[in-house]
Amino acid sequence: MDTSDKSEPEVVCWRDGALDGACLASARYGEHKFDRHLHDELVIVMTQSGAGQCHTRTGSEVAGPGSVLVFGPGEYHSGEVWEGREWNYRAIYLDMEGLGALGAVFSPDSRPDKPLLIPPGLYQDAHLAGLLVKAHASLDQHGSVSLMERQANWWAAMGMLVGRYGQSRHELGEARREAHKMAQVREYVAANYARDIPVDELAELVGLSRYYLTRAFCKEFGLPPHAYATQVRLLAAKRMLAAGHSAATAAAAVGFYDQSHLNRLFKRAYGITPGTYAALKPGH
Incomplete structure (x- = not known):
């Protein structure tokens, strides 16, 4: 019989030497609420099972399997496990170094003072979510997945993310x-x-x-x-x-x-x- 406490969250964080400026996490939450907070990285969340409801200044959205949830650096948000279900997800945290590395590969006209931008929001994109989960999963299996394969999975997923949704900040025009x-x-x-x-x-x-x-x-x-x-x-x-x-x-x-x-x-x-x-x- 499984006697583990399902109400306690399980969170694992790590870095992979194959990546620049990226921290990875996998998490399982039972019934839980997140107070409003922010991150100093770009956060990319792929739900594997269950769902989480997230609230930002633009509204509320429910992230379930097949979706990719993006929070920008400094974006204030809160949330909770949707309808008290268990929420299992994988997440990628990209700091300025990581965004710079992506920009250098996929957006050569980006600059350090105007780095690559993935606009925040919920993207219902099962293909992209699948690639991101595959890349993420390969990065927590160092003993069985070669460095070359880990990097190939990562760049394939990031290439699709940037290709479909990325922008350079100068494309957004001058700020008000x-x-x-x-x-x-x-x-x-x-x-x-x-x-x-x-x-x-x-x-x-x-x-x-x-x-x-x-x-x-x-x-x-x-x-x-x-x-x-x-x-x-x-x-x-x-x-x-x-x-x-x-x-x-x-x-x-x-x-x-x-x-x-x-x-x-x-x-x-x-x-x-x-x-x-x-x-x-x-x-x-």
């Missing part, structure tokens, strides 16, 4: 003036996240009123500046935990009140505790 100001605010918060920044300071930075600034920032990024600062702190804490620092040290360094504050927000955002995340073993 307001969007540019909000980007300034976001960069300023990201550079000063460890301290409690007054809204007046942000308003003065871009020459807007406190009220207009908060409303415009919410419209552009889906959350107010103070909530964005919390998400940046969580990302910084993740990096410190991955580097071997304790949760207490990370909490103090990134500006949380104490370790319990970090524990609570981390679990609500990512579905696991800081201690569990720190214990995840890297791949080969």
Whole structure:
């Protein structure tokens, strides 16, 4: 008889030496809700069974088998296991190095300051989802799949993803003036996240009123500046935990009140505790 606790999530993360700037994960969640959070990578999620409902500033969508769910770097989102079912998925996290590597291969006109973009959203594309799952699965079987085959699977899947949905940022045109100001605010918060920044300071930075600034920032990024600062702190804490620092040290360094504050927000955002995340073993 299987006596394992199906309510506890199972999450495995690793990297593969065949790839540049990519982290891989496989996960199983029972009934679970993810608080609103963000990632500093492009996130690509392929559902293998069950389904997850995801909420972004543009609406809610249900990701099931045969779909590819994409979140852009810095995109605020939340979600839950759809209708309490178990959700099994594989995910790819591509940092700026990984996006640069893709751009160099598939979009030679992209530049480091304007990297390749996969527009966020839910893509109902069973063929692409199958290729991505095949590539992902081959990357967690290092003993039986050769380096050449792993790389071939990866580039075949990425080639279809970029070919069907990729864009260079310059193709999207110049950002609106307001969007540019909000980007300034976001960069300023990201550079000063460890301290409690007054809204007046942000308003003065871009020459807007406190009220207009908060409303415009919410419209552009889906959350107010103070909530964005919390998400940046969580990302910084993740990096410190991955580097071997304790949760207490990370909490103090990134500006949380104490370790319990970090524990609570981390679990609500990512579905696991800081201690569990720190214990995840890297791949080969």
